[in-house]
Amino acid sequence: MKRFCFPCLVCALAMLAGCAPRPYERTAAALGLPEAGCRVEGRLVTIAGDGHTLAFEIGKRPAVVDGVRYHLNRPAGAEGIAPADAALLRHALAAPGTDAVSSVPRPRLVLLDAGHGGADRGCSVGDAWESQITLAIARETRRLLEAAGVRVLMTREAAKDERTLDDRVALAAGAPIDAFVSIHVNSAANPAAKGVEVFTLPLPGCDGTAADAKAWPAPLAGQAHLPQATRLALAVQRALLTHPTGPAPVDRGVRHAHFKVLRDTPAPAILIETGFLTNAEDAARLTSPEGRAVLAAAIAKGLLAAFDAAP
Numbered sequence: 001m002k003r004f005c006f007p008c009l010v011c012a013l014a015m016l017a018g019c020a021p022r023p024y025e026r027t028a029a030a031l032g033l034p035e036a037g038c039r040v041e042g043r044l045v046t047i048a049g050d051g052h053t054l055a056f057e058i059g060k061r062p063a064v065v066d067g068v069r070y071h072l073n074r075p076a077g078a079e080g081i082a083p084a085d086a087a088l089l090r091h092a093l094a095a096p097g098t099d100a101v102s103s104v105p106r107p108r109l110v111l112l113d114a115g116h117g118g119a120d121r122g123c124s125v126g127d128a129w130e131s132q133i134t135l136a137i138a139r140e141t142r143r144l145l146e147a148a149g150v151r152v153l154m155t156r157e158a159a160k161d162e163r164t165l166d167d168r169v170a171l172a173a174g175a176p177i178d179a180f181v182s183i184h185v186n187s188a189a190n191p192a193a194k195g196v197e198v199f200t201l202p203l204p205g206c207d208g209t210a211a212d213a214k215a216w217p218a219p220l221a222g223q224a225h226l227p228q229a230t231r232l233a234l235a236v237q238r239a240l241l242t243h244p245t246g247p248a249p250v251d252r253g254v255r256h257a258h259f260k261v262l263r264d265t266p267a268p269a270i271l272i273e274t275g276f277l278t279n280a281e282d283a284a285r286l287t288s289p290e291g292r293a294v295l296a297a298a299i300a301k302g303l304l305a306a307f308d309a310a311p
C-alpha cells in the first residue's frame with residue numbers, strides 16, 4: 001500500500017461519506033470495464049469483471065491480460081496503468097466487430113512475411129536454419145488462411161528468395177492489406193531460454209521491452225494501427241500457447257520493439273517469434289513438420305479470431 005498522503009486522506013474522508021472511488025477505478029473505467037472489481041495484494045493489482053481480467057504490478061511493465069502476458073508501454077503506477085495503455089487495451093479487448101478503432105475489417109488480405117531468406121538464413125542450430133523454418137510455417141499458415149477464405153500474399157515464396165527489409169515494407173505499402181504478419185525464430189546463448197512472443201511497436205514516445213539503442217521520432221507509420229496490431233498480437237499469442245499433442249510453449253508475452261517492418265508498414269503489423277532454436281523443447285517443435293503445423297494452425301486461428309467475423 002502506498003503511504004497515506006493528503007489526497008488519500010481526502011479519499012478516506014470521502015469514503016467515510018460513502019462517495020469515494022474504489023482503488024484503480026480509473027483504470028477499470030479507462031479499460032471500459034466500469035463494473036469490474038479490484039483486488040490489491042501488496043504491489044500486485046488484479047482488475048476483473050465484464051469478461052476480462054488485467055493483472056499488473058505497481059512499478060513494472062509485465063502484466064497479464066485475459067491470461068496472456070502483455071508488456072505495458074509504461075510501468076504501472078500507484079494509481080493504475082497509464083491512460084494510453086488502458087485506451088490501447090480497451091480497443092484491443094473489444095469484441096470483434098464492436099470497436100471501430102480496432103476492428104480488422106473486410107476485405108481480409110494478409111501479407112505473410114517469412115523472415116530472412118536467400119543468403120540471409122537467420123539463426124541456425126546444426127542443419128536447421130531459421131529462413132527454412134519461417135518459410136515452412138508461412139506456407140502452412142497461408143494454406144490454412146486461404147482455406148478459411150482469407151486472401152494471402154507472401155513476401156517471399158522460396159528459400160532462395162532474397163528480400164531486404166525495404167522490399168518487405170514496399171510490398172506491405174503496395175497492397176491494401178489488413179494485416180502484416182512477420183514470422184521469425186529466436187535464438188539465445190542460454191539454452192534454457194524458450195517460448196513464444198509476439199511484437200508490436202510501442203506507443204509513441206515509449207521504449208521497446210528490450211533496451212532501445214536510440215530514441216525514435218514519433219509518431220511512426222505503424223503506430224497509427226496499434227489498436228488493431230494489439231488485437232492481432234494478443235489473439236495470436238493466446239492461440240500459440242496451446243499445443244494439442246505436446247508441451248505448450250512458454251508464454252513470453254506480447255512485447256514491443258521498433259523493428260523496421262513494424263515501424264514502416266502502413267497497416268496493422270505484428271512480428272512473431274515462434275520459439276528458440278537453441279532450446280531443445282522449442283527446437284523439437286520448430287524442426288518437425290508436425291510442430292510447424294501446430295504453430296501455423298495457431299497463427300491462423302489467432303488471426304481469424306481477431307477479425308470481425310468469419311469470412
Ligand SMILES: [Zn+2]
Binds near residue numbers: 122123130184185
Ligand atoms: Zn529472425
